[in-house]
Amino acid sequence: KTSRQLPAMGTKQSTEIKCAHCAGPLPKDGNVRECPRCGFAGEWPDQKEGKIKGSRDHEGKHGRKEDNQSRLPPIERISLRPFVETLPEDTKFTESTPSAGNDLVTQYVKPYIQNLKEPTIIQQGSRLQINEVDFEVVACKPPRGRVTADTEVIVPYPPLHALREVKRMHVLPLGATLGNAPPSEEKLFQNHIRPYFTSEERHICEGQTFTSGGIQFHIRQCEPPDGRVTHETTIFSRGEPLLDLKKVHILPIFESLPNNEKKIEEREIFSRYLRGYFSGRHVLLQDGQEFKIDGVDFKVVAADPRQGGIITNETELYAGGDPIKAEDIKRQQMQRDAEMARQLQQQESGGLFINARGVGPRSPEYLRMRLQHTLRMMPQNDPNRALVQQLHNQLAMLPYVPPHAANQSLAQLLRQQPIPQGVPQQVIQSLPTRKYKEPEKEESMRTHMQ
16 A cells, blocks of 8 residues: 555646655756655656656555665654553553653564564654554655664653544545646545545544645644544535645643753744644644643744645744743734724624624634634633633524524624724813804904914
8 A cells, every 4th residue: 555655756747746755846846856845755766758757766565675775765753552451451551641652662663673684664644553552653764765773763751542433524635746837625525535534444643744646735634633534534625725834833831841841942832733733734823823732832923825735844933032922822812802892893883794694704614613712722611611612602603593593693792892882971061161252354364364
């Protein structure tokens, strides 16, 4: 399966030449041997003839290289997740004991790598069985290469579930891989997404990327977070393509740092947290998002584009600056809430009307997603949270909920904001007054000339 999916460095589609791993556009410089977007290294297509230069790689049944082993680079870092069904009963790998991942590396993975008699080729999605424990490669840098004794191994929490079935998932394409003539949403589903999941049984997890038919896709949401895709799995594929992040600025949250890291420097943030978390992974981030790495909370303080996107090898990652404090985050969130309330008030004054067809130029689904994002970012003790949740729930039930019910909830939310009433009447009455006297004609003309 692996050798059929990734026969060489690039594939040729019409006039575009794409990386065989991430489907990103390849540079026209024939001297380059590495994809700038994902770091995949291999053979490149001949742009004139549309053929692959050099001999193709061939793999054995167990993923071992049978020839041209030296052509692939060594793996710098891999991230493995074990399947919970294969773990020994005495192994406690839970959220409260994430250090169990280090024990699995020491007990299983490192001895396995040290005892390899010949180089082993792995890539994202590869399976390893070590002493009856099954592991899946969820990330590696570069995306395909040779495992060596110097390869850094990470086993993060949580483990995977081999027998659990996925109920529903949301899949979106990556805009950088759509090419000059992007297909419609219907064609993306029929020609790329559906064949990928029906050709063979797939095990997926939330945040995973895959390439099908020269286009890369991202599993944005998955319920449950990982499992097997079956004929009963519902796949949602509508939505705007995800963009590649150009720049992103990430800071740790001060209160979540260990006491001995309160004055952590930028280079230590990269080496201790960010490097291992992002290596070989296409992580989806957006401005204001919070996420956790090894028990430490991080926040995206700036992103370009602001609506968010995918981390690639070309993303400029910044971590400079003092750790952000929780009180600063709360103050910023209050400012965002106030700005959103003003926007809603402006829309309401302009005649906002909710019905089954949409909200002005937007659809109910779009507004529901905006409210869902607001709920994620809104503090639990925010006095407006219950009203936003109620409106979100009613929009999710459209068109069965009468339109006026959603309007009433929105109006109730807007009434929480003080409406300007002007200067109080008692202040006006206390101001000095005098009776108006029409000036004489000459005096009026003199005043006008002055």
